Every structure is written in structure tokens, then in C-alpha cells.
Amino acid sequence: MDPRERTPRGVEASARDELKKRFRGDLVLPGDVGYDELRQVWNARVDRRPALIARCTGIADVMAALGFARERGLPLTVRGGGHDIAGNGVIDDGIVLDMRPMKGVRVDPGRRVVRAQAGLTWGELEHDTEVFGLFPVGGQCSTTGIVGVTLGGGISSLSRIRGHGVDNLLSIDLVTADGRFVTASETENPELFWGLRGGGGNFGVVTELEMRLYPVPDIVSGLLAWPMDRAEEVLRLFRDQCATAPDALLLQLFSWVFPPGMGFPDSLVGQTGVAVMPVFHGSVEAAATTWLAPWRALKPALDGIGPMPYHTLQHLFDGMLALRLRQYQRCEFLTGLPEEAIKVFARFSHEITSPMSIVEMANFTGGMASRVPSDATAVARRDAHLFFAIQSAWSDPGEDERHLTWTQSFWEAIRPFSAGGGHPNFLEGDEPKERVADYFGREKYERLRALKRAWDPENVFRRNKNIEP
Known part of the structure; x- marks a missing residue:
């Protein structure tokens, strides 16, 4: 039998009815209206069948569903936005605490x-x-x-x-x-x-x-774009500006197949290329007289830089992220971008296997974020020079191997320039558990393990980027 067609084990209708006496939200079993839609997450490669989806409306519902799972020895997971690449918001044969009704x-x-x-x-x-x-x-x-x-x-x-x-x-x-x-x-x-x-x-x-x-206030942002044969010179300017960028300047660089509908000229649509999206907290005049002029000197095929409401920035990529495609990711924090890394980035970007995939680098870790004391929170890698992520996306299950191979090969080629570990929010489900420990480093990871032993010694909450007790 196809595992996607089997009936999940663990909860009968009578047990659901018993839980309902102390649960205000909806309790959804396999076969109920809406079950298949509710179990879907952003990554279409994830196809899991929970025994029960508990749609929590408040703290009492969370307590009731959590207690129900523990009483019956059922595994559980917690679902919020559902965008985790590993699909940890849904689980086979267990209980999903679906937090989406809680929108106060x-x-x-x-x-x-x-x-x-x-x-x-x-x-x-x-x-x-x-x-x-x-x-x-x-x-x-x-x-x-x-x-x-x-x-x-x-x-x-x-x-x-x-x-x-x-x-x-x-x-x-x-x-x-x-x-x-x-x-x-x-x-x-x-x-x-x-x-x-x-x-x-x-x-x-x-x-x-x-x-x-x-x-x-309104920012200065937009896209600058070039065909892929200009990638290395664009990457060099990106590297140089990231090294000296003021706090007010975030630089994001993308490589992908330019889609229609985003303002790209016809000569670029459907072509592989490289784009830079700055986010500058300042005036257009200040941008033009400081960091923007060198980019324009590279004569981009698209220059969409101008004033932009922050609201618009937050919605720019909604269309790409809303599509339910098959996804696979790898990420790293990088120590820098030497010539060898630039050539790796340009070569693999040129060989991208899907028009829906995208590769990103950005200097998120500088500025104010890097001046927060390292021991103030459990967050690590604040001093890394760049964040790097490959987000492969496609629709045909028959193409899985091709896109996974390209992603893994690209990642392995860029790893010699790693600062150690990848961001937890971008770690894939098939990555070794050591990747979580590598991100935090030994001292922070041991402190987190001690905290886990104090608050969750049985590792009830383990369907995540897990810290073992």
C-alpha cells in the first residue's frame, strides 16, 4: 500500500470525543472535512498523516491537547506558520497542536x-x-x-x-x-x-x-539585475560593500531564473542572472552619494532602486513563498567571499536546475545584531560575515534526485568558506543532528542541554531542531 493512503494510527473518534469535553477548538481526524488541507505544510515534499490535528484557540486548549498526548504516549508536534523546511509542523501517527487559530x-x-x-x-x-x-x-x-x-x-x-x-x-x-x-x-x-x-x-x-x-520610515530599496555572465564582478562589489556597509545598509544578493511580473526587462525574463536588493534606512539623496553609485557604474539591466514603504518590502516575495512546491534547502554562515568562493557561487548559479530555485547571500549579521553580547541570548554566529542559503523548488516528484544533487553539490563546494554551522530555521530534515550543535558551539549547546534537562527531560518537544537533554 502507498504510505500516503494508509490510515494513521493512534486516536479513535471516541477518544476525540473525550478530549472535546475540555477542548474548545476543532479536533480533526483523518477522513474529516478539511483534514488533508490542514495537514499540508509549505514544503510539498512533506506528506505526513497525523492521528489528530488539535486546532488550539487558547492556553486551555494547549494544555488539554498536550495532556491528552502524554496520557496516551502519543508523539506530538507544534505547528505555527508551517514554513519550516523540514516540515516539523506535522507528524505521522501523532498529534499536531495547530496554533493557527490563536491570532490575538x-x-x-x-x-x-x-x-x-x-x-x-x-x-x-x-x-x-x-x-x-x-x-x-x-x-x-x-x-x-x-x-x-x-x-x-x-x-x-x-x-x-x-x-x-x-x-x-x-x-x-x-x-x-x-x-x-x-x-x-x-x-x-x-x-x-x-x-x-x-x-x-x-x-x-x-x-x-x-x-x-x-x-x-520609507526605505530605499528595489532590484538591480544583471545577466549571469556579469556575476563575478557583481559578487566582488557585493563583497567589498558588505565589508564596509554602515548599519543602515542591508545588502541581499540573489541568483535565480528571472520570472515575469517583477519588472525585469524582456531580455532577462526566463534567463539565469544575479540581482542585488539593498535595504537602506535613509534618504534617496544619501543613497545616491554613497553606496548606490558603484552599483550603477556596473550598468545593471534593471535598476528599480527608489523609495519604498516598508510594508511593500515585507510583501515583495510573498508570491514565491506562497506556492506549495517541493523544496530542499542548505545554508551556511560564511567567513567571507574570497575569489574561490565567488567562482563557486557563479558556476553553480549558472547551472541552476529549476527556474523556481533561488540562492541568497546577505549581511544580516552585521550592525546592531553583531554588537549584542554573544552570551545575551542563545543565538550564535553573530560575528559571521555573510548568511548564505540555497532554496531549491520544483513541482515534479520525478525530478527530486536532480535538484537534490545540485543543491547538495553546491553546498559542499561552498562549505570550505563556512564560519561553522547553519541557521536553525533553515536546516533540512535530513541533516545530521551535529549541525545543530555546530551552530551553537560547545559552550552554548551544553548550556542549552542543561536547560532542556530542567524543562523537558523526556524530550517531549523533539520534532524540531532538537537539543537533546
Whole structure:
């Protein structure tokens, strides 16, 4: 039998009815209306069949579903935005705590603080903060979930001027493995607060975040693009500007097959090329007289640089990320971009195997994010020069091997320039567990393990980028 057609084991309708007495949200079993849609995550390569999907509406529902799973010895996982590349938001033969119904937002514009429930995406949260002219230090795209992005570190287009997402958390509410509701902050359970900020969902089911908000005036951004035969000179300028960029300048470089509908000239559409998307917190005049002139001297085939509302930036790539495609990723933090690395990047980008794949480099780790003390949070690699990620995407299952091979080969060729470890939010499901430890480094990883032993000694929360007790 095709494993995708089998009936998941673990929960009968009678057991569901018993749980329903203490659960307010929907409890969805295989065969129920909506089950197949609810079990889907962003990565179409992930096709798992949970025994029960518990659609939590509040803290009491989280406690009830967690207790139900533990009473019956059933594995569980927690689903927020569902964008984790490894598909950890869904599980075979276990219980999914689906947090998406929890979308409460409470903005305090005077204090510039927001309390946001765990089911929100960045777009949903910003919808309620933007009316006050304020934004959180959020993800790179509006459709990802706020909790997974933030607790994994929270790299953002605001990282260089405001620090990462975790650096702007004030408190975290969660339900622990033994069913207790606790708050973690600098003054309440401070060690847990330290570990959650970078250690992700290893210590409990997060129900609400309290985070700072900031006014974000219009930025200077847009795309500069060249055909792939110009890649090496573009990469050299990218390297040189990243080395001296002020806090106000984030530089992102992409290679992919230029799609229609994004302003690319007809000569570039459907062609492999390289693009730079700066995010500058300053005026057009300041941009033109400092960093922008050298880019224009390279005579891009597309120059879309100009004033841009921050709201627009946050939605630029929504269309690409909303498609449910087969996905495979590899990522690294890089120590730099020497000539050998530039040639690797250009060669593999030229050989890209899918028009829906994209490769990214960015200097997220500089500026304010790099000046936060290393021991302030569990987040690591703040001093890395560049973040690098390969995001392969395609639709035909018959092409899996081809795209996986290209991704792995590219990653292996770039690894000699690694600063050690990859960002937890971008780690694939087939990567060895040592990759998690490598990211944190020995000292932080051992501190996180001690915290895990204190809060989740049985490793109930293990369907994640796991820190073993």
C-alpha cells in the first residue's frame, strides 16, 4: 500500500470525543472535512498523516491537547506558520497542536510594545501594528509564522539597525512539557528566557510573544539585475560593500531564473542572472552619494532602486513563498567571499536546475545584531560575515534526485568558506543532528542541554531542531 493512503494510527473518534469535553477548538481526524488541507505544510515534499490535528484557540486548549498526548504516549508536534523546511509542523501517527487559530494582537502604541499570539503570521501581525505607524522586527516575508522565525533568531531587514527578532523580545508565555503555564523574561525564569531566544521550540509550546515595535520610515530599496555572465564582478562589489556597509545598509544578493511580473526587462525574463536588493534606512539623496553609485557604474539591466514603504518590502516575495512546491534547502554562515568562493557561487548559479530555485547571500549579521553580547541570548554566529542559503523548488516528484544533487553539490563546494554551522530555521530534515550543535558551539549547546534537562527531560518537544537533554 502507498504510505500516503494508509490510515494513521493512534486516536479513535471516541477518544476525540473525550478530549472535546475540555477542548474548545476543532479536533480533526483523518477522513474529516478539511483534514488533508490542514495537514499540508509549505514544503510539498512533506506528506505526513497525523492521528489528530488539535486546532488550539487558547492556553486551555494547549494544555488539554498536550495532556491528552502524554496520557496516551502519543508523539506530538507544534505547528505555527508551517514554513519550516523540514516540515516539523506535522507528524505521522501523532498529534499536531495547530496554533493557527490563536491570532490575538494587543498593541500598546505609547510603550511601542505588542503582545501577539502564536498563530499569527508576520503579515497578520503587521496589519494591526502598522495602523500606529509601528512594526516589529519581523521575518523577511509576510506569510511565515512569528514564533518559529523569532525564536530561531529572527533575522530581518531591520537586524542591522535594531538587532535580530530575539533581541527585541520582552517576554514569552508558554506551556511546559509537564503542563504548566509559565512566563519567561529578563526577571522571570531568566535562564529559560535566554534559551528560548535561539533555542526555539525545545522547551515548551509558546502561546504569546511580547515584543518591541519601531517606526520605520520609507526605505530605499528595489532590484538591480544583471545577466549571469556579469556575476563575478557583481559578487566582488557585493563583497567589498558588505565589508564596509554602515548599519543602515542591508545588502541581499540573489541568483535565480528571472520570472515575469517583477519588472525585469524582456531580455532577462526566463534567463539565469544575479540581482542585488539593498535595504537602506535613509534618504534617496544619501543613497545616491554613497553606496548606490558603484552599483550603477556596473550598468545593471534593471535598476528599480527608489523609495519604498516598508510594508511593500515585507510583501515583495510573498508570491514565491506562497506556492506549495517541493523544496530542499542548505545554508551556511560564511567567513567571507574570497575569489574561490565567488567562482563557486557563479558556476553553480549558472547551472541552476529549476527556474523556481533561488540562492541568497546577505549581511544580516552585521550592525546592531553583531554588537549584542554573544552570551545575551542563545543565538550564535553573530560575528559571521555573510548568511548564505540555497532554496531549491520544483513541482515534479520525478525530478527530486536532480535538484537534490545540485543543491547538495553546491553546498559542499561552498562549505570550505563556512564560519561553522547553519541557521536553525533553515536546516533540512535530513541533516545530521551535529549541525545543530555546530551552530551553537560547545559552550552554548551544553548550556542549552542543561536547560532542556530542567524543562523537558523526556524530550517531549523533539520534532524540531532538537537539543537533546
